[in-house]
Amino acid sequence: GENVEQHPSTLSVQEGDSAVIKCTYSDSASNYFPWYKQELGKGPQLIIDIRSNVGEKKDQRIAVTLNKTAKHFSLHITETQPEDSAVYFCAINNDMRFGAGTRLTVKP
């Protein structure tokens, strides 16, 4: 399946700061890029996604950017809040293989 690398593995920010998580992929035919948030003891939840025909998508404090040339896409969380603390996973297409995950901690 598609290889997807996710960085960083852990990220700690102060409340109010921004957080950025990046995923890179190898198959240029990839066309769907979702991000999931997983809270402790729960299943992942889709928080935002982007298709290959756009470069950026925003939903309130969350945004995703896609660079098809460089084959990477990033999750941006602005004005972080303690409730943003969770593990975030990127995925590719309908392959449903996930990045390794990023544990985000927002310190109050």
Place this chain on the structure above:
Amino acid sequence: GAVVSQHPSRVICKSGTSVKIECRSLDFQATTMFWYRQFPKQSLMLMATSNEGSKATYEQGVEKDKFLINHASLTLSTLTVTSAHPEDSSFYICSVASGNYGYTFGSGTRLTVV
């Protein structure tokens, strides 16, 4: 998106017994469901793709006789961990492909084998 219900949320069983986990798509007819396994602090690992009315497709390294999958209807897939052992203890999660909304996941089942 779809609403997915997974049951039970946690189960403790004795070594050698079997455990069944249910995944229901409440408002969406799912011809395909997916089963994942997640160890602590690790990513989700796709175990198998459950196909309604036909045999499941297992990922490499996943024992099909150990992890029995039944997808008898468009709203229900079950995963049975047979002859469970402590190393099978994990977090099991199902998901449904929900059209334009990516994938909707169940809430997960924490299996502990003692």
